[in-house]
Amino acid sequence: MKNRLPVLLILATVxxxxxxxxxxxPVMPDLIREVTGGDLGAAAIWGGVLSTVFAFMQFLCGPLLGNLSDRFGRRPVLLISLTVMSADYVIMALAQNIWVLVIGRIVAGITAATYATAMAYMADISSAQDKARAFGIVGAGVGIGFVLGPAMGGILGQFGTRAPFWAAALLAGGNALLGYMVLKETVSAANRRTFEWRRANPLGALYALNHLPTMTKLLVVFFLYQVAAAVYPAIWAYFVTERFAWEEGMIGLSLSTYGLCYAIVQAALIAPTIKWFGNRRAVIIGLALEVFALIYIGFVPTGMLLLMGIPIAALASVGLPALQGIMSRRVADDAQGELQGISSSLTSLAHVLAPLVMTQAFAYFSADHAPLYLPGAPFLLAAVLMVLSLGVFMNSRRGT
Incomplete structure (x- = not known):
């Protein structure tokens, strides 16, 4: 890193x-049941719809925002996104029916560029050998946020299903204000590129990657990983409510526990893991651990054992920054925003497909008429996808 201040600012943003x-x-299952009047299975399906529309808009707009950040800078894209995000939380806090929530998630999906833009920012200020470590720092910020956020959400949820949304609106607005005051631009004449609609088209951008033989398999691995990993945000709150009768406070505690473990792994273990094993082996280790963790969660019999398995699930995250580092090193410096925009689109496409499939599987296997009561079925499906991801990566070109 050239200096620490930009890193600290992006870390605070994330x-x-x-x-x-x-x-x-923690409050989404109760909020959806409140506005729809349905049961938990129906709430999970609606939760999948909300996740899908959000991700679909991210898929459509991810390359656009990534290319806009390559042309006009990371700073304006980040600040506008955060401002609209704050307004979106206000809309959801006031929602009285499910369709207002749907509209709110559409708007949020259009402007949800904060993570991809943060990744591009970190790529801008990092040397080639430090990119994986930089992405690990961003991942650590996500983990820290998930330590604090769910814990606060579980507490605020005791005051009503809307209280966490007002708090989220304040946080996003405050983040935009902080960024306006202190965030400096990293796009200069040296790494600025002209804006072209061809690269901003999500389908066109993905098609163009077919002409990059060194990237194709890595992007398949990345996509399968994201589909499998999407089971956590799509299912967790509904799964633990159904399986262990957890309420908002316990849901928040479990998510915070994962966030704490995830932050420790990202902040403290990414660099030594890559140093000891190299990027390629770090990816293999991470994917193998993901398979084990997903199968464990799918069959775990008690809530206590689930909590005990959370550190293993967090440890599995060592593979993703290594994979992102490999991909980032294979593109030019003036295309980092485009790569992160395409990666964001792949993630969003995964989140379009996964919530619909995972929530349907949960609703089917947790229903009274299910041939086999198995609320953890979505995690087992995710494990199969993770095995496919590992297989593709093992078959990819070595020397990474």
Whole structure:
């Protein structure tokens, strides 16, 4: 890193953003049941719809925002996104029916560029050998945010399902104000590129990557990983409510526990893991641990054993920054925003597909008429996808 101040500013941005997301997770099952009047299975399906529309808009707009940040800078894209995000939380806090929540998630999906822009910012200020470590720092910020956010959401949820949304709106607004005052631009004449609609088209951008043979398999690995990992935000709150009858406070505690473990792994273990094993082996280790963690959660019999398995699930996250570092090193410096925009689109596409499939699987296997009562079925499905991801990576070109 050339200096620490930009890193600290981006870290604060990601932490506050993740806090806003984590704040609302513990109350989503109750909020959806409140506005729809349905049961938990129906609430999970609606939760999948909300996640899907959000992710679909991210898929459509991710390359656009990534390319806009390559042309006009990271700073304006980040500040506008945060401002609209704050307004979106206000809309959700006031929602009285499910369709207002749907509209709110559409708006949020259009402007949810904070993570991808933060990743591009970190790529701008990092040398080639430090990129994986830089992405690990961003991941640590997400983990810290998920420590604080769910814990606060579980507490605030005791005062009503809307309280966490007001808190999230304040956090996002405060984050925008902080960024306006102190965030400096990293796009200069040396790494600025012209804006082209061809690169901003999500389908066109993905098609263009077919002409990059060194990237194709890595992007398949990344996509399968994201589909599998999407089971956590899509299902967790509904799964623990159904399986262990946890309420908002316990849901928040479990998410905070994962966030704490995740932050420790990202902040303290990414660099030594890559140093000891190299990027390629770090990816293999991470994917293998993901498979084990997902199978464990799928069959875990008690809430206490679930909590005990959370550190293993967090440790599995060592693979993703290594994979992102490999991908980032294979593109030019003036295309980092485009790469992160495309990565964001792949993540969003995964989050379009996964919530619908995972929530349907949960609703089916947790229903009274299910041939087999298995609320953890979505995690087992995710484990199968993670095995496929590992297989593709093992078959990819070595020397990474």
């Amino acid at each position: 932490i506050i953003d993740a806090m806003g997301i984590g704040l609302i997770l």
